[in-house]
Amino acid sequence: MKSKVVFGLGVLCLVAGLSKVSADETVRYSTHIKPIFERHCIGCHGADSPEYPEFKENKKRYLKMMKGPRMDTYAHMLYFVGWPDTGALMRHLDDGTNRKDGKHADMYQYLGSTEEERKRNLHIFKEWVGYWSLKKWKDTTKEEIDKFKVLY
Numbered sequence: 001m002k003s004k005v006v007f008g009l010g011v012l013c014l015v016a017g018l019s020k021v022s023a024d025e026t027v028r029y030s031t032h033i034k035p036i037f038e039r040h041c042i043g044c045h046g047a048d049s050p051e052y053p054e055f056k057e058n059k060k061r062y063l064k065m066m067k068g069p070r071m072d073t074y075a076h077m078l079y080f081v082g083w084p085d086t087g088a089l090m091r092h093l094d095d096g097t098n099r100k101d102g103k104h105a106d107m108y109q110y111l112g113s114t115e116e117e118r119k120r121n122l123h124i125f126k127e128w129v130g131y132w133s134l135k136k137w138k139d140t141t142k143e144e145i146d147k148f149k150v151l152y
């Protein structure tokens with residue numbers, strides 16, 4: 001009986017140890033998201049792109065220039081996850097899994113040149129956000145906001 005308890009404890013420690021290792025591999029902006037962004041997104045969302053309110057005000061002009069809103073820093077990107085443009089990153093990157101029409105969103109195509117690469121990079125974005133909700137601010141609760149990981 002006693003040995004069973006000791007064995008059980010041993011397994012518990014092992015499991016705890018393993019989960020600690022994967023916690024060390026947490027997806028971060030600095031190590032995971034920034035390189036993907038610089039490879040696939042910066043051409044249209046870089047420092048020469050407008051701030052979001054300016055983009056919205058003159059959208060037609062920027063669309064003609066193939067420019068989206070600026071998103072090239074950690075702080076800028078958080079704007080499109082948490083607030084004020086809640087869920088925008090998720091709405092525009094989703095592969096269709098969470099959309100009513102089942103179609104992939106408009107920015108999904110830019111995640112990579114092959115379907116395999118797009119899937120892999122979407123997975124990394126999902127891990128980084130931590131709570132893949134496509135909801136806008138008015139439909140999002142404080143508890144849901146709390147579920148965003150978005151580590152630097």
Ligand code: HEC
Pocket residue numbers: 037040041042043044045062063066067068069080085088089090092093107110111
């Ligand atoms: C070829 C240019 C181009 C590339 C590359 C590109 N985007 Fe975009 N993006 C745009 C344009 C243009 C819009 C505005 C679309 C609209 O409003 O109709 C946009 C919109 C967005 C939005 C929504 C902003 C809003 O209005 O709330 C997000 C989020 C986004 N892009 C993320 C990304 C990410 C992440 C990548 C890289 C994986 C990426 N984009 C790659 C051009 C691009």
